[in-house]
Amino acid sequence: MSSSWQRSLRLRLLAGTLAWILATLAVAGWGLAELFHRHLERQFHAELSTHLDQLTAALVTDDVPHLAVALSDPRFARPYSGLYWQIDRLPDGASAETGSLRSRSLWDTTLAVPDDAPPDGEIHIHRIVGPQGHPAHAVERVIRPSEAPAVAWRLIVSADSALLQAPLAAFNAPLGGALLLLGSGLVAAAIVQVLIGLRPLAALRQALAQVREGRSAAIAGRFPAELQPLVDEFNAALAANAEVVSRARTQAGNLAHAVKTPLAVLANAAADEHNPFGELVREQVATARTQVDHHLARARAAAAVRTRGLRTPLRPAVDGLLRVMAKVHGDRRLHLELKECPADAAFRGETQDLQEMLGNLLDNACKWAHSQVCTRITTDAGQLHILIDDDGPGLPEDIREAVFARGVRADERAPGSGLGLSIVRDLAQLYGGDVALEHSPQGGLRVILRLPAA
Structure with missing residues (x-):
């Protein structure tokens, strides 16, 4: 799997892009959620401070402390509604009287805040445990009425943290969906971008294949500035x-x-x-x-x-050689036939070299054939297989390899220099092919010439 990632430029680009998109979306989601949470928290504390100001304005510290008017939010009158207020009396030199006054929403409980009372008039914010054990936020202020400066009053307004978490959760759910939708769009865009961006490489590969197969002598077409x-x-x-x-x-x-x-x-x-x-x-x-x-x-x-772009069609070359051999050996009235040849079969090499090899092989077959020479051409795995069969006396298996040696002839009485088959093998091997001899179904010799196909 790792080798596939290392070999594929497309996978590496996609992997890097997707990793960056995911990391960016994760950071963006966390940042947006954190910013919204801080905004909600500031609003939450500002609302508590507003209630605290109302509580301060409504407090009357006569013989019997009380509120001149009820606070405006009806949740203060509903037990355990999540919004509470409490007033503690802090006489100098005496213990605090916790819960001297408190909202009906506290019912039979009191708010426990730290004992470090703030300086007069300042507002402190605390995280406390509210009624029924729920986490809560509290704001407090200490005041000293001018008519009785010896007694301080600590005013506390508190609200359950659930009142803050509910809108945050309501925001995070659509935020996650929006980021997921955005991420899907970015991933699709990245895939399309990589596929389109790498398309010129596929075109370049096809152009190189045409050069390798001999269809073109050079890479044709215009490519992006990075590839040109x-x-x-x-x-x-x-x-x-x-x-x-x-x-x-x-x-x-x-x-x-x-x-x-x-x-x-x-x-x-x-x-x-x-x-x-x-x-x-x-x-x-x-x-x-x-x-x-x-x-x-x-x-x-x-x-x-060493030259790229060479391409020699087989059928015209073989047809021409068969006509020449029919004239050269016309006195023997041989039947020369090309039985099979794909229309697009082509040799990746020089026309003259192909004629040199096939000419030698066909000439040898005509010299030894009694009445017919049959040629078949097939292609397989990028190679041409050229089969030449004759109905002559054939060649013993033990000397078939020896006739490829330079100057060796199967029959010294036959005309020739003994270099034909040697030349054919040398040329075939230079092109990455080979030549072999087998027994022919027609009774004579079968020559199999393998050459690279274009």
Whole structure:
């Protein structure tokens, strides 16, 4: 699983984006909830302070302390409503009289606040345990009436924390839903962005596949600014490689031409000499010509293998060779047939090299066939399988591999230099293929040539 994440740029981008989205939404959700909680808490304390001001204004400290008017909020009159007030008498030098006055909502309980009474007139805020054990917030103030400054009065207003938590919970639920909806939209946008952003890479891969398969000599099309320099450099490398290969092939051709010219002069000079020396010269000139052709074909094939964009359709090449062989071996009236060949079958290499290999194999088959030569072409796993069957005498299994050696012929009486099959194998192996010999269903020899498909 980890290797898949490391190999996939798409997964890595998505994973990083999704992790960042989730972290951002989590922080945003916590921050919004915390800000709203603080806002509610300030409002909550401000409301308690308002009730405390009303309580202060309504307190009358005559012989019998009492409230001149009832507080406006009806919850103070409903037992255990969650909103309470209490007035404690704090005479100097005497113990406090807790609950001297209290709201009906406290019923038979009192509010227990810390003993650290605030300075006169200041407001303190506490978190306490309210009636019935519920957590509560309380605000308190200490006042000293001017008519009796020796006695202090502590005024307390308290409310259950549930009154604060209820609106917070009511806010958090839709906030979570909104963040979830936002997160889903951001995730969908990230997926679409990654898919669209990486689409040029898929197009680049297809363009490279066309170059590899020989459908194109260079990467075609325009790509984003981030990829175009890479494409340009790759195309420049392909062009430079093709130029080097072309120059090497030209030099090989020039060398072959330079060698063939004196060989032709020697052959012409020896043609008039009907003696052992002339025969020796003619034989050696023919061998030299064959060797030059062989090494020229190898050099050409080695250069072609390094060249991308090569593509040679099979059917036209085979049809042309069969027509040539029908004329070369016309006196024997052989039946030459291409029985099977996919319409899109193509060789990833030079046309001349394909003709060199198939020409040698078809010529050998025609030399040994009694009446017919049959060719079949199939494709499998990116390879071409070319089968050439004849109805000749065949070849014993113990010498089938030996005939691929340079200069070896199955029958010394047959014309030829013994280099045909050696050249075919060398060329096929240069292209990453091979050639093998088997018994043919027609009674003769079957040659199987495997080459890379385009």
